[in-house]
Amino acid sequence: MEIYFLGTNAGVPTLQRNVTSVALRLLEERRTFWMFDCGEGTQHQVLRSPLRLGKLEKLFITHLHGDHLFGLPGLISSRGYQGGTSPLTVYGPPGLKAYLDISLSVSQSRIPYKLEIVEHSGGLIFEDETFKVEAGLLEHRIDSYGYRVTEKDSPGNLNTELLKSYGLKPGPLYGRLKKGEDITTDEGVLIRAAEVIHAPKRGRIVVILGDTRPCAGSLPLAQDADLIIHEATFAHELAEMAHQYHHSTARQAAELARDAGGAELLLTHFSSRYTSQEELAPLLKEAQEIFPNTLLAEEFCTFPVYRRTPGNDPGE
Template sequence: MEIYFLGTNAGVPTLQRNVTSVALRLLEERRSFWMFDCGEGTQHQVLRSPLRLGRLEKLFITHLHGDHLFGLPGLLSSRGYQGGTAPLTVYGPPGLKAYLDISLSVSQSRIPYKLEVVEHNGGLIFEDDSFKVESALLEHRIDSYGYRVIEKDRPGSLNAERLKAYGLKPGPLYGVLKSGRDVTTDEGITITAAEVLSEPKRGRIVTVLGDTRPCGNSIPLAREADLLVHEATFSHDLARMARDYHHSTTVQAAEIAKEAGARQLILTHFSSRYGSLDELIPLLDEARSIFSETLLAEEFRLYPVERKTGN
């Protein structure tokens, strides 16, 4: 599981950065990737990345401002031209379906795969055997949502040497033990799952927040997240401007991460007033003064989501 930034700028693109889009690579877990937001030019960013649109499984839109949305019709159309045939689900606030219906129909775009658009007002929006995704409303000029991706705990590994000592060969009983249930062999030997199974692998939590002022829903969405992606449009000396424009500062993002007990924070959605990476270093320093495990989002860089070990 890895985070990969395709766009890190707020409002409009610059020569240094594109507008917002974040990929969650799940190649080992699902052989796919998920995307959060799709600003204008995102498909060009994908072409410069190791991502392949045919593997895009889910796309989550935080809100309907153009810098998070205008790249979506083109990307959906290009996915088909690039051989994408697997179903794709797009999640987002009410109004998303109308936007896509009009954009795709007026442009006579052909979508040669099953495209499902799920509009939501927060809550549990997806769940299967491996993952669930929760969402909650944030505080922005229009409805903006944060997403909490929860990887479910996975069973531990079987101790092959211990099973061999019992004379148990690979077969159906392995699956029973893997599920945590005890078994009895044909010889009448009872093997308990606890003695041959390692501790479950703790699932990871990734939280991606849309544009927002500091608000109450940010904390539960980010609670004990292994990685929190939070906007930091402005440095903290511009806190008044951030509030007026319904955005957050570096310090506010760091305070959310600290209060929520997150393990790592990545700042993104930077104002175009900050040009080069060097100009963003003071913003990083501000955040680290509150929450030391903070990084700056850099486009075309992978950020592994580490699995917590121990208690």
């Protein structure tokens, strides 16, 4: 599970950064990737990346402002020309379906795969045997949502060293133990599955928040997350401007990560007034003073999502 940024700028693109889009790579978990927001030019960013649109399974829109949305019709249309034949589901606030229906119908775009558009107003919006996705309303000029992606716990591995001590070799009996069945060896030894299976692997939690002021809705979404992605449009010296434009500062993002008990924070959605990573350094500094395990998002860079386990919690 990895995060890959395709766009980190707020409002409009610049020569240094494109507008918002982030990919959650689930190649080991699902052999696919999911995308969150799709600002204008995102399909061009994909062409410069290791991502392939044919592997795109789900796309989540946080809100209907153009810098998060205008790249969507083009990307949906191009996906079919780039080997995309599997179904694609797009999630977002009410109004998303009308926007896409008009864009795709007026342009007579041909979509050679099943496209499903799911409008939501928060709550549980997707769940299967391995993942669930919940959405929560934030505070912005229009309805803006954050998404909490929860990987479900997976069964623990067999304690092969212990099984070897019983004289048991890999084979069908291993499979029965893995399913939770107790077995009896040829020598009449009872082996209880619960005693030879390690504890389940804790699923990871990734939280991707849309544009927002500090608000009550952020905290439950971000609670105990392994990774929080939060906008940091301004440095805190511009907190009044951030509030006026319904955005957050880097310090406010760090305060949310601290209060939520998060493990790691990635800052993104930077104002175009900051034209380089060097100019973003004060935002990183003010955030790290509150929440040390903070990094700045960089386009075309991969950020692993670490599994939090007792004793190696990055937030400790």
